[in-house]
Amino acid sequence: MQRSLGQSLAAWTLLLAGLVSTSAAGQAGGQDVFDIGTGGTATITGAPGGTVIVNPSPLALEVTVNFGEVSPINPNPLVRVSVPVIIRSEAEYRLVASVVSSGMGTSADAIQLSDIGIGIVNLRALSRGEVCATPHTLYPPFNTDPSLSVQRSPRASYPASLAQLGASTVVMSGPILSSRNVKLNPRNIPGNQRENGWQFDLIFALAPQFFAPGNSSATVLLTISQGPTLPCP
Amino acid sequence: MLGGVAVAQTQSTDSGNVTLTATVSGYVDIAAGGPITLTGASNGSITGNKNKGEQLTGVTINLGDISPVNASTFVVATVPLRLRSNIGYTLSITASGFANADPMAVQPADVGFGVGNVLRTDSGVNTSGTDTPVAAAAGNPSADPDGDVATPRWDYVTEKSLAHYTTSRSVLSGDRIMRVVPSSHVGGLTLDTFFVIKPQFFSPGGFTTTVTYTITTP
Numbered sequence: 001m002q003r004s005l006g007q008s009l010a011a012w013t014l015l016l017a018g019l020v021s022t023s024a025a026g027q028a029g030g031q032d033v034f035d036i037g038t039g040g041t042a043t044i045t046g047a048p049g050g051t052v053i054v055n056p057s058p059l060a061l062e063v064t065v066n067f068g069e070v071s072p073i074n075p076n077p078l079v080r081v082s083v084p085v086i087i088r089s090e091a092e093y094r095l096v097a098s099v100v101s102s103g104m105g106t107s108a109d110a111i112q113l114s115d116i117g118i119g120i121v122n123l124r125a126l127s128r129g130e131v132c133a134t135p136h137t138l139y140p141p142f143n144t145d146p147s148l149s150v151q152r153s154p155r156a157s158y159p160a161s162l163a164q165l166g167a168s169t170v171v172m173s174g175p176i177l178s179s180r181n182v183k184l185n186p187r188n189i190p191g192n193q194r195e196n197g198w199q200f201d202l203i204f205a206l207a208p209q210f211f212a213p214g215n216s217s218a219t220v221l222l223t224i225s226q227g228p229t230l231p232c233p
Numbered sequence: 234m235l236g237g238v239a240v241a242q243t244q245s246t247d248s249g250n251v252t253l254t255a256t257v258s259g260y261v262d263i264a265a266g267g268p269i270t271l272t273g274a275s276n277g278s279i280t281g282n283k284n285k286g287e288q289l290t291g292v293t294i295n296l297g298d299i300s301p302v303n304a305s306t307f308v309v310a311t312v313p314l315r316l317r318s319n320i321g322y323t324l325s326i327t328a329s330g331f332a333n334a335d336p337m338a339v340q341p342a343d344v345g346f347g348v349g350n351v352l353r354t355d356s357g358v359n360t361s362g363t364d365t366p367v368a369a370a371a372g373n374p375s376a377d378p379d380g381d382v383a384t385p386r387w388d389y390v391t392e393k394s395l396a397h398y399t400t401s402r403s404v405l406s407g408d409r410i411m412r413v414v415p416s417s418h419v420g421g422l423t424l425d426t427f428f429v430i431k432p433q434f435f436s437p438g439g440f441t442t443t444v445t446y447t448i449t450t451p
Contacts, residue, residue, distance in 0.1 A: 036249045061249020071260040071319060072416030083251060100250070109319070109359075109413050111255055154357045154414040162253075204253065210319040210411035210418075211257040218253050225246035 032091035033184040034224045036061050039084030039199045046076035054083070058189050061085060061222065067206050070111070074208040080147040081204040086126070087177055087224055088197035090184055094173040094227035097142075099165045102218040109212040116218065117146025117158030117205035118165070120172060128179055128196040132232035136174030136198070146205040156207035162218055172200075175230040259320040263448045265289045266313030266423045271296070273305030275432075285315060286419045289446065296430055299339065303432040307375040310428040314446065317421040318410040321451050326426070327401040331442040338436040342396035345374030345389040345429035348404050355420030362408030364422065367392060370404045373427045387431040395428075401447065 038061050042052040050068030055061075067079045087095065097118075104112055120138050125131050141159035151157045178184055178196045185193065202222075265283035269292065277297030283289060294310045297303065316322060331341045348366045353359065369392035380388035391397050410422045428444075 031245055034245060034247050036247045038249075061251075063249075063251040065251060065253045067253065067255035069258060070255045071257045072262070072317075073258060073260055075416065077415065077417065085249070109409070111257065115413075116253065152415055154418055155412070156415060202251065204251075206255060207415055209413050209415050210260065210317070211413055212409070213257050213259045213320055216255050216257075220251045220253070221248055222250070223246060223248040 032089065032226065034090075034093055034226070035088040035184060035189070035197070036222060036224045037086050037189070038063070039086040042081065042083040044079065044081045046074070047079040048074060050079060052081055052083070058086070058194060059187060065204065070206055070208040070211065071213070072208060072210060076208060078147055078150065079206045079208065083202040083204075084199055085202050085222070086197050086199045088184055088193070089177040089224065092173070092175055092227040092230045093177060093224050094170050096168045096223045096225070097165050097171045098168040098221050099162050100219050100221045102162075104216050104218070105212055105214045107212045109210075110214055111206075111211050111216040112163065113165075113218060114157065114161045114163035115155075115206060115209075115211075116162045117150065117203075118142065118160050118162060118220070119144045119146045119158075119203045120200050121145045121203060123172075123198060123200040125198050126195040128182070128193070129198050130176050130179050130232065132175040132230075134175040134230045134232055136172065138172050139170060142171040145203050147203060150205060150207060152207075156209060158205060162220065165220065168223075173227040173230075175232040180232075257319070259318075259450045261316070261318040261320070261322050261448045261450055263289065263324070263446055264315045264421075266315040266425075269294060269313070270311045271308070273303070273308040275303035275305070277308065285313075289314070294428070296428075299430050299432045299435065300437070301432055301434060305432060308430045308432065309373070309375050312426045312428065314424050314426060315421040316410055316424070316448055318448070318450070321408050322406065322410065323403050323449050323451050324405040325401045325403045325447045325449070326398050326444055327447070328395040328398045328442045328444050331395065331399070331440060333438065333440055335436050335438070338438050339430070339440045340396065341399065341442070342389070342394045343387070343430060343433075343435070344395040344442070345377075345393055345427070346370065346395055346398065347372050347374045347393050347427040347429075349373055349425050349427065351405065351422070351424040353410070353422055355423065357412055357414040357418045357420040358422060359409050359412050362410060364405060364407030366405045367403060369393065373429070375427070375429045387433060395442065395444075406451065
């Protein structure tokens with residue numbers, strides 16, 4: 001394709017203008033970066049044949065959990081999954097969780113969203129994370145390990161379950177997570193930014209029971225974005 | 234290219250996801266429904282008796298002396314069972330190892346068998362389900378009349394003696410038993426199985442047979 005020199009210069013000018021504008025906004029706080037990614041190896045216990053697979057890229061949080069067999073063929077009282085999650089931000093944040101898809105049995109005796117417990121525990125700053133006097137907030141009932149607070153009455157239940165994530169639910173919020181002296185690069189996290197945030201363990205629990213036979217699935221989406229104003233003195 | 238870099242620097246929100254899957258297979262189990270009881274026996278005994286929920290293996294019932302030394306009308310062993318399932322089920326039994334060449338000795342046909350007291354009353358049980366015993370095998374055979382009054386030997390109807398169960402046969406079937414409860418739950422469908430002998434002038438000696446209960450999905 002041929003174009004005149006004048007047309008080419010005009011195009012470059014527009015691109016440069018766009019770059020300057022975006023960069024300036026980010027430094028001013030209008031386009032603060034928020035990032036969520038994997039914190040390393042996830043674990044699963046009490047699940048013969050169960051698996052948990054984590055995309056190893058620090059740029060993404062993509063986890064696939066297979067609880068395995070959860071009829072009484074599984075003799076364990078509980079299947080527990082722990083997924084380490086790292087969050088980074090250049091400003092106050094909030095973390096929203098929702099169930100974006102599910103394939104549960106239609107029978108009330110099949111696995112339901114309420115049969116899968118969820119909780120966030122062990123929130124801690126990484127070595128380069130920003131530590132403010134303002135505390136982070138884990139919102140009840142999502143602030144407990146469901147595997148430690150399971151109720152059997154007689155069907156197992158938990159303080160928080162996936163059934164409570166039908167609509168987007170704020171599960172956590174707090175002040176800036178990452179060092180104020182470092183500009184985050186969300187799509188390219190170098191080694192020196194790997195620890196520039198906070199980490200928590202996302203826990204899932206499912207008790208093997210006399211569920212109706214079948215296969216079940218659900219996808220939980222976690223989204224971090226601008227949260228309520230919280231100074232970081 | 235420069236435009237692409239500019240977009241990458243902007244990330245006012247970010248998301249990740251966790252996909253969860255689980256599998257539930259059809260499941261059935263059988264266990265003791267409580268201790269076995271023995272009535273009408275002379276020097277009879279039970280070894281390895283079980284409590285409710287315990288695995289029903291290693292139990293021996295000695296029906297004692299079943300010659301006319303025993304003045305009882307019947308010797309009755311009642312074996313309670315507990316069944317659990319997350320799907321429809323069938324219960325079968327088979328009696329093996331019974332061998333007495335002398336027709337005047339105790340034969341499989343001399344041991345009455347029956348199924349009764351099928352209940353879905355325990356907690357955690359699907360009370361809307363129904364159960365169907367094989368009609369001819371239902372009930373305690375000690376309550377039945379002589380199956381063939383034309384013979385002096387005491388007879389049971391065909392489906393109510395162990396002679397009918399030298400090969401595995403269904404005696405009970407039904408709907409899903411349990412509601413959604415953990416496997417540690419002790420409750421389940423309960424029933425009694427009966428083994429009965431009427432003391433008679435059998436040839437001296439003894440017999441041994443092993444009865445195996447099997448629960449399956451249909």
